[in-house]
Amino acid sequence: MADISISEQDFEKFREFFYRKSGIQFDDSKRYFVDKRLIERIEATQSGSFRNYFMLLRVQASNAELQTLTNLMTVNETYFFREEYQFDSLVNSILPEIVRLKQDQKPIRIWVIPSSSGEEAYSIAIKLLECWPAINEVDVEIISSDIDTHILGQARQGLYSARSVAQMPTRYLQQYFRRVGQNWQICDALRDAVEFTRVNLSDPSDTRAYRGFDVVFCRNLLIYFDDISRKAAAETFYDALNPGGFICLGHSESMSRMSSLFRVRKFPDAIVYQKPLEAR
Structure with missing residues (x-):
C-alpha cells in the first residue's frame, strides 16, 4: 500500500467530526497522535486513503468502525485509590x-x-x-x-x-x-x-x-x-x-x-x- 498522509484539511475535518460524536476536542498538540491512529485504521480497513476512510466512518450503519477508532483515540490511564x-x-x-x-x-x-x-x-x-x-x-x-x-x-x-x-x-x-x-x-x-x-x-x-x-x-x-x-x-x-x-x-x-x-x-x-x- 502506498504511503498514507493526513493533510491539514483532513485533520480539521476529522477533528470536527470526532468532536460532534464524542465531545472530545483534539488540539494541535495531539496532531501526531491522531494521525498515527487514523493511518492505523486506514490500513486495517484497506481504505487506501483518508477520504475513503472518512466516508466509511460517516456512512457505516453499524458504527462499528467508529467505535473501534474511538477505542484507540481515548486515553485510559488510572490506578487504584487515585485521589483517595x-x-x-x-x-x-x-x-x-x-x-x-x-x-x-x-x-x-x-x-x-x-x-x-x-x-x-x-x-x-x-x-x-x-x-x-x-x-x-x-x-x-x-x-x-x-x-x-x-x-x-x-x-x-x-x-x-x-x-x-x-x-x-x-x-x-x-x-x-x-x-x-x-x-x-x-x-x-x-x-x-x-x-x-x-x-x-x-x-x-x-x-x-x-x-x-x-x-x-x-x-x-x-x-x-x-x-x-x-x-x-x-x-x-x-x-x-x-x-x-x-x-x-x-x-x-x-x-x-x-x-x-x-x-x-x-x-x-x-x-x-x-x-x-x-x-x-
Whole structure:
C-alpha cells in the first residue's frame, strides 16, 4: 500500500467530526497522535486513503468502525485509590448525608464515568467495605461507564499490573485480589458487584436512561472537553442525579466554571458539588 498522509484539511475535518460524536476536542498538540491512529485504521480497513476512510466512518450503519477508532483515540490511564481523599469524603461525609436525606429504602446508586479499566469503581467498592460500617445495612449499586468497549472488557476481567495496584494497601491486595502470573486479579465478588456499561456522555440517546443516581464520580474527563461540551455534560449529570445528589470531579476541574446548576459543598476531606434539594 502506498504511503498514507493526513493533510491539514483532513485533520480539521476529522477533528470536527470526532468532536460532534464524542465531545472530545483534539488540539494541535495531539496532531501526531491522531494521525498515527487514523493511518492505523486506514490500513486495517484497506481504505487506501483518508477520504475513503472518512466516508466509511460517516456512512457505516453499524458504527462499528467508529467505535473501534474511538477505542484507540481515548486515553485510559488510572490506578487504584487515585485521589483517595474523595473516597474518604464519600464515606465520611457524602454517604451519611445521603442516608439522612433518603425517604425510601431504594439502594444508594453511584455512577462512575469514565470507567477506564475499572480501578476507580473497584476502589470505591473496597472503600465502602473497609471504611463505611453502614454498608452492612444499606444496599449500594455501582455502575461504571465508558465510551471505549475494549477498556470495558478489561474492567470486567479485573486483571491488573503491579503498577496499577502500587497504591493499594497490602492488606487490601491480599484480601481482594489473587495473583495471576505477574498480575493481580480482583475477586469474583467485587467483579460481580460493579456493572460496566458502554455510554457516550455526549450522546443524549445513551445518557437518557441514566437517572436516579445519588453520587457521580466524573474525574479527569471533562478536561478533554471544550466549554460547550462541559456545560452539556453538567446538564446531563444534573438530570442523572436525585435532588441532593453529589458529583465529584478531578482535582483540576471545577463545576463552578462550567455550570451554575450545582452548589459547592466543602467537606473536611474534599470539595464536591451538590444538586440542590429543591431541584426537580
